[in-house]
Amino acid sequence: MSIAPLAGPLPRASRDALGGAVLLVALILFIAAPLVGVLLWAFAEQWRPPAALPTQWGFKYWYMLLARADVQQSFPLSLTLASIVTALSAVICLPAAYALARLDFPGRRLILLSFITAHAFPRFPLYVSIAVIFLSLGLIGTAPAVVAVQLVFSMLYMIWIPTAAFRGVDRRLEEAARDVGASHLTVLVRITLPQVAPAIGAALLLTFMNAFYEVEGALLVGIPDIRTLPIVMLSLITGQMIVQYGAVLSAMLWVPSLILLIFARRMFDSRTFAAGVTT
Amino acid sequence: MTAAALADSGTPGASGARGVRARRRALLRAALLVAPALAMVAIFIVVPAVMSMGGTFFVGGKPSLANYQDFFGNPQSVQNLRFTVGVTLISVGILLVAGLTIALYLRFSHTRLVGAIQILALFPLFVPSIVASFALIRFLGPAGWVPTLLRLVGITAYQTPYLHASGAVIGLVWQELPMTVLMLMAGLAQVSNRSIEAARDCGAGSTTIFVHIVLPQIFRSVVVAGCIGFLDIIGSFTVPYILGPAAPQMMSIYMQRSFSELHRAAASETQATVTFLVCILVGAIYTAFVFRDSVDNAELAK
Numbered sequence: 001m002s003i004a005p006l007a008g009p010l011p012r013a014s015r016d017a018l019g020g021a022v023l024l025v026a027l028i029l030f031i032a033a034p035l036v037g038v039l040l041w042a043f044a045e046q047w048r049p050p051a052a053l054p055t056q057w058g059f060k061y062w063y064m065l066l067a068r069a070d071v072q073q074s075f076p077l078s079l080t081l082a083s084i085v086t087a088l089s090a091v092i093c094l095p096a097a098y099a100l101a102r103l104d105f106p107g108r109r110l111i112l113l114s115f116i117t118a119h120a121f122p123r124f125p126l127y128v129s130i131a132v133i134f135l136s137l138g139l140i141g142t143a144p145a146v147v148a149v150q151l152v153f154s155m156l157y158m159i160w161i162p163t164a165a166f167r168g169v170d171r172r173l174e175e176a177a178r179d180v181g182a183s184h185l186t187v188l189v190r191i192t193l194p195q196v197a198p199a200i201g202a203a204l205l206l207t208f209m210n211a212f213y214e215v216e217g218a219l220l221v222g223i224p225d226i227r228t229l230p231i232v233m234l235s236l237i238t239g240q241m242i243v244q245y246g247a248v249l250s251a252m253l254w255v256p257s258l259i260l261l262i263f264a265r266r267m268f269d270s271r272t273f274a275a276g277v278t279t
Numbered sequence: 280m281t282a283a284a285l286a287d288s289g290t291p292g293a294s295g296a297r298g299v300r301a302r303r304r305a306l307l308r309a310a311l312l313v314a315p316a317l318a319m320v321a322i323f324i325v326v327p328a329v330m331s332m333g334g335t336f337f338v339g340g341k342p343s344l345a346n347y348q349d350f351f352g353n354p355q356s357v358q359n360l361r362f363t364v365g366v367t368l369i370s371v372g373i374l375l376v377a378g379l380t381i382a383l384y385l386r387f388s389h390t391r392l393v394g395a396i397q398i399l400a401l402f403p404l405f406v407p408s409i410v411a412s413f414a415l416i417r418f419l420g421p422a423g424w425v426p427t428l429l430r431l432v433g434i435t436a437y438q439t440p441y442l443h444a445s446g447a448v449i450g451l452v453w454q455e456l457p458m459t460v461l462m463l464m465a466g467l468a469q470v471s472n473r474s475i476e477a478a479r480d481c482g483a484g485s486t487t488i489f490v491h492i493v494l495p496q497i498f499r500s501v502v503v504a505g506c507i508g509f510l511d512i513i514g515s516f517t518v519p520y521i522l523g524p525a526a527p528q529m530m531s532i533y534m535q536r537s538f539s540e541l542h543r544a545a546a547s548e549t550q551a552t553v554t555f556l557v558c559i560l561v562g563a564i565y566t567a568f569v570f571r572d573s574v575d576n577a578e579l580a581k
Contacts, residue, residue, distance in 0.1 A: 013390075016388050016389070016390050017390050017392070019384065019388070020384060020388055020390045020392035020393070020396065021392065023380070023381065023384055023392070023396055024392050024395055024396055024399070027381075027396060027399040027400060028399065030453070031399050031400070031402055031403060031453070031456075032399060032402070033418060033424070034411075034414035034415050034417070034418035034419075034424075034453075035402075035406065035414050037414060037417050037418050037423075037424045038410070038413065038414045038417055041417055049422050049426075049427050049430075050427070050430070050431075051427070052427060052428055052431055091315070092315040092316050092319055093316050095311075095312035095313070095315065095316075096312060096313045096315070096316035096317070098312060099309045099312035099313045100313070103305065103308070103309045103312070105305065105306050105309035105310075106306065108309070109570075109574060111313055111317060112570065112573060112574070113566070113570050114317065114320055115316070115320065116565075116566050116569050116570050116573070117562075117566050118320045118324045118325075119510075119565075120510065120558070120561075120562030120563070120565050120566045121324060121328060121510075121514075121555065121558070121562065122510050122513045122514030122554055122555070122558050123510075123511070123514035123515070123516075124514045124515065124516045124530075124531035124534065124535075124551075125331075125514060125530070125531070125534065125550075125551035125552075125554040125555055126324060126327065126328060126514070126551075128331070128534045128535075128538060128547050128548065128550070128551040129327035129328050129330065129331035129548065129551055130323060130327045131538060131547075132327070132330075132331065132334075132538075132544050132547070132548050133326075133327055133330065135544055148323060149323075151319065151323070152319065152323040152324060155316065155319065155320070159316065209405075209407070213407030213408070213409060213410075215408065215409050215516070215517045216516040216517060216531075219516075219535065219539070220535060220538065220539065223539065230407070230409050233409055233413075234409060234517075234521075237409075237412075237413050237416070237521060238521065243417070246413045246417075247413070247417070250409075250410040250413050250414065253407060253409075253410055254406070254407075254410055257405045257406060257407065258405070260405055
């Protein structure tokens with residue numbers, strides 16, 4: 001985002017800095033501190049209440065957690081399901097994103113409207129409606145049911161972010177390539193796709209991440225037979241077992257998110273991301 | 280000239296049979312591209328929602344209000360519904376105030392803190408709700424970091440929000456803050472510096488400028504941010520499930536229990552339908568506003 005400087009007299013600047021400092025401290029306390037706490041817990045072998053920090057550090061609970069059968073089974077399952085969801089979502093949504101951004105056809109607005117309306121439904125009640133249908137079809141507790149439910153809400157990322165990106169493509173480059181004799185396919189692969197690649201990459205990552213960490217749908221239509229990693233974590237948290245298990249899982253689950261964050265830093269600055277997420 | 284370009288021009292310029300055929304081909308191509316996504320929406324959103332809404336008004340194949348008599352005759356259901364709406368409205372109110380404060384600072388300040396504030400405010404976008412909920416238990420819970428640190432400085436009167444309504448509100452605000460900030464930032468990006476400078480030159484103070492210059496220009500963004508916050512929160516499950524109280528419950532948790540634990544599918548569907556109905560107005564406002572914006576964007580892109 002570009003911050004255009006506002007011409008103002010100097011005294012405003014110090015007030016500005018003070019306000020910013022207050023805001024920053026508040027955000028550090030509210031957003032960052034709980035996450036730092038989890039990281040500390042993940043490496044704490046002993047941390048009893050009177051102590052401000054862990055009294056004994058180590059990886060003991062990492063080994064214990066990774067040795068658990070439920071974790072060993074659910075981790076590859078979650079990876080597989082999230083990969084399937086991401087691939088299906090790309091195949092289904094990217095063509096639609098291209099059409100919505102680039103083609104003008106009768107009914108385009110109606111289709112746009114239907115995609116927007118789809119997001120005006122609250123999420124969990126909709127999962128329940130889907131689950132009731134799956135129940136009558138005998139699909140509860142199956143992998144396809146989990147994939148289907150997770151797919152529905154990945155559309156938010158896979159349609160809007162690429163649509164905004166396709167809209168931003170410089171058409172003069174495409175026309176120039178076509179003028180010198182490039183075919184449709186060549187133009188798409190060599191000119192159009194490279195321009196939208198970062199946005200599509202971000203959409204793929206966001207979709208993967210959301211499917212991987214998804215709790216609601218997996219809980220409703222997956223259990224008892226399909227137990228993804230977040231569902232295992234949910235039972236470890238609510239079961240009030242060893243605190244470190246939840247912490248280690250959080251730290252582990254989080255690595256892909258951090259990679260995404262670093263990748264997406266560029267996206268934060270681009271209007272594409274904001275436009276994709278907000279419309 | 281490509282079929283797409285022909286369709287784009289969309290004028291009778293390309294007259295005759297060739298033009299008609301090209302347009303038809305363009306339409307077919309667009310339909311093929313959009314069809315899979317549209318089918319997804321139809322099969323997994325429209326059909327289930329309509330079936331739930333319609334189905335709950337029938338019992339044993341006959342039209343009946345029995346499901347709703349059960350729901351509204353049960354004090355627990357009604358209490359859960361009120362609790363859900365209350366928690367949602369309070370969270371949205373906090374989100375709008377906090378989000379506006381942050382977004383305004385990011386838009387109009389030019390200190391070096393802007394980058395750090397932006398990263399922190401958007402960070403929860405990349406933290407899964409289950410990790411966030413666990414982090415908040417370890418932070419604010421009865422044996423969490425906050426009470427531990429407070430005890431070290433002699434404060435023992437701490438009351439944990441964990442498993443209370445306030446715990447759900449804190450978690451939901453934590454999770455939803457980036458969305459609100461992003462949307463308000465997008466709105467504020469449209470506000471012109473010139474109008475603000477002009478007002479300041481006329482001697483207007485910050486409050487006057489905010490109320491009379493900035494707010495009218497970002498009104499739509501504020502409404503959309505509020506609607507999205509409302510829909511996301513009322514449709515959330517994980518955060519209130521982990522951080523909120525056991526009774527009363529958010530509707531999502533109530534539904535999950537009815538469906539998975541009590542095996543009362545019809546009851547859970549009724550609860551879902553009641554929640555849909557609560558959201559209809561908000562959803563309609565959201566759809567109308569976002570639809571107009573995206574049509575405007577599409578026109579601008581041409």
